Amino acid sequence: MHRLSDRSGPPVVRPGARQVGHSSGGSSGRVRRRPAPFAGPARVTRTAGQDVPAHPVRGGYEICPVCFWEDDGQDDQDADAVPRGPQDRWVWWGGGMTFEAERAALLEPGRLWSAGEVLGKPGPVPAVPGVYGWRFGAAPYDGLAVGELLYVGIAPRRMANRTSRQHLRSRVRYHFRGNAEGSTLRLTLGCLLGLELRRVGSGRRMTFGVRGEAELSAWMAEHARVCWVAYPKPWLLESALITGLDLPLNLDQNKHNAFHPTLKALRAAARQRARELPISG
Known part of the structure; x- marks a missing residue:
């Protein structure tokens, strides 16, 4: 279960994203972003005091480069479920429900x-x-x-x-x-x-x-x-x-x-x- 922590700083624009609806009126204009196919980290997550790219795909069993947590895609709302891991085995948590x-x-x-x-x-x-x-x-x-x-x-x-x-x-x-x-x-x-x-x-x-x-x-x-x-x-x-x-x-x-x-x-x-x-x- 990998929880995304608080995010700070300006939003990070996906590489290749196209900005639409930009007003020429300066700061009063509004920017909307239409996501393009993924070509890099979508946002920055503050983890352990560092700004690092968030995992691009939730539940992909990627390892966080800072805290080394494996992201199994599970969140608070389904914390009591026992998910299956990438080898179709039950996941043993590195923290929390280790039994x-x-x-x-x-x-x-x-x-x-x-x-x-x-x-x-x-x-x-x-x-x-x-x-x-x-x-x-x-x-x-x-x-x-x-x-x-x-x-x-x-x-x-x-x-x-x-x-x-x-x-x-x-x-x-x-x-x-x-x-x-x-x-x-x-x-x-x-x-x-x-x-x-x-x-x-x-x-x-x-x-x-x-x-x-x-x-x-x-x-x-x-x-x-x-x-x-x-x-x-x-x-x-x-x-x-x-x-x-x-x-x-x-x-x-x-x-x-x-x-x-x-x-x-x-x-x-x-x-x-x-x-x-x-x-x-």
């Missing part, structure tokens, strides 16, 4: 929390918006790292036309004790562990059944550990984390990850198999 503290809280947490601790009352997880991260003491699938951050999730989801009531406490607790229909993390882990996905109820919901969900909850109680960081707009932080880190268990926004095709295929195969089986009682 450095939040990244550190998830990559190097002061401690990790178990199912027993999270599900206890009152429990340590705050009822606020934020991002949570998961590690596992045993690999749910060959080749996945043990003890490393493998998945991040958010609460609440970004919703265009209504406000979600979800928060960190409700989502983290649900992942530990819910079912695969309401938890994409549980769906992923169950598929990786080889549990059988089944249609339940009317046939539109898919879970691992009573026995399978209980088995998954027991596995998570033994091996899964979670940490979190509060953040008012967690979807912004989530997007940056998924793009900048190796998070193999995230599917959304994560096609660049090497494990993405494997995980996507395993989940698709489990769903297809569930459709072929009768509804589970």
